[in-house]
Amino acid sequence: MEKTADAVIIGGGIMGASIGHFLAKRKFGKVVLLEQRTLAAVSTGASAANVRTYYSNPVTVQLAKRAVEMFENDKEELGGDCGFRQIGFLLLLDEGWKVAGDQILRTEISNGVEVKEVSRGDIAELAPQLSLDGVVGGIFEPRSGYTDPVRTTQSLVNRAKDWGLVAYEGVGATALRLQNSRVVGVETKQGTLETGLVVNAAGPWGGEVGTWASLKYSLRWSRESDLVMQLPANFGRLPVVSDPTLRFYFRPHDNDKLLAGLGFPKEIEPLDINNYDRNLDLKTRRRIEQSLFQRLPALESAEYHHGYASIYTITDDWHPIVGPEPDLEGYYAFFGGSGHGYKLAPPIGESLADIITGKTPKIDIHAFRPTRFLEGQPFSSAWGGGNRG
Ligand SMILES: Cc1cc2nc3c(=O)[nH]c(=O)nc-3n(C[C@H](O)[C@H](O)[C@H](O)COP(=O)(O)OP(=O)(O)OC[C@H]3O[C@@H](n4cnc5c(N)ncnc54)[C@H](O)[C@@H]3O)c2cc1C
Incomplete structure (x- = not known):
């Protein structure tokens, strides 16, 4: 097991696979993905994996539109055949x-x-x-x-391996190492990985991983x-x-x-x-x-x-929580799919990788920031507040 990494992704569902793929594609350095079970073992593997654009918020519409383009060109955009049935x-x-x-x-x-x-x-x-x-x-x-969620996750990860991503299945993260409000490492049962950057893509366990850094999420x-x-x-x-x-x-x-x-x-x-x-x-x-x-x-x-x-x-507004935490350098959240996160994960991962590497994201995902609830700016939609249309 590596001792150091430029980035560690916790979770190998579609969200972890997506950010791992796009960070590796942007030559971020050594990106290590930790999945405690197998890739796509939890929500992603069970997903109906429908890809549709019907949303009433411009951000989600743009992301879903980008998702369709990505699945249409899955080999170039997502690393392989994702079983897209258009x-x-x-x-x-x-x-x-x-x-x-x-x-x-x-x-x-x-x-x-x-x-x-x-x-x-x-x-x-x-x-x-x-x-x-x-x-x-x-x-x-x-x-x-619709698509094949397991194939998509595997394609994202396998293609990223060509660019240096290292993926471990059966290896769970157990704690974060912090120093002066900065991430400095991730603990696993196989040892510690020193890193200055971690992405919490632990899906249902996103809240638990957050508690390792005293972060509270309402899920x-x-x-x-x-x-x-x-x-x-x-x-x-x-x-x-x-x-x-x-x-x-x-x-x-x-x-x-x-x-x-x-x-x-x-x-x-x-x-x-x-x-x-x-x-x-x-x-x-x-x-x-x-x-x-x-x-x-x-x-x-x-x-x-x-x-x-x-x-x-x-999440409280049925939209994912994505982005940095202002008080914890080197930590990014990417979880809370709220029943529609599969299609959004590839384009959000693309934008998040841009943000992490200091580029202007293709689609602005600021609206998903973790602090939006405290700021009183949750998502709203045509179906009414607090849901996912
Ligand atoms: C039945 C069903 C149908 C759905 N249909 C659709 C749909 O049609 N379209 C759509 O867009 N969305 C759909 N969704 C929602 C979508 O599937 C989810 O939003 C998405 O899969 C969430 O991905 P994720 O990566 O956040 O979570 P997950 O796929 O759950 O992945 C999280 C991963 O993190 C790992 N993990 C957790 N803790 C640790 C740790 N400490 N160390 C290492 N690994 C860890 C877990 O083992 C898991 O594999 C559906 C969901 C379900 C359940």
């Missing part, structure tokens, strides 16, 4: 969500996203299998889709499940669909299956991040199926394939 993304809107939908559409268009308003008739053409009860229209993003954790159904033969194509009316999302999976999960607006289901059941429970399965069969009646006789549960790490 099948489009459809947001269904009922009368109640129309105002939020208009705001989202306006923000997307004014930020240069290729997106269009669609009528019920358009939707029936895009996805003839859908029952359109309650739907008055929608928003369609032709360039969005909540929620159990989040997906189920996978076997599609009947000749089911036809579908885009990724988000359905706020029935509060769930679904998309094709592999070539012959469908993946579905409960979406926004979603109740928090608290869980113990160190000890939770990774299986899909029957109650949640029935809830997802209820929405699924309502929207896709042809699936009522479809075969259940499998399901699983993982973790949402939720």
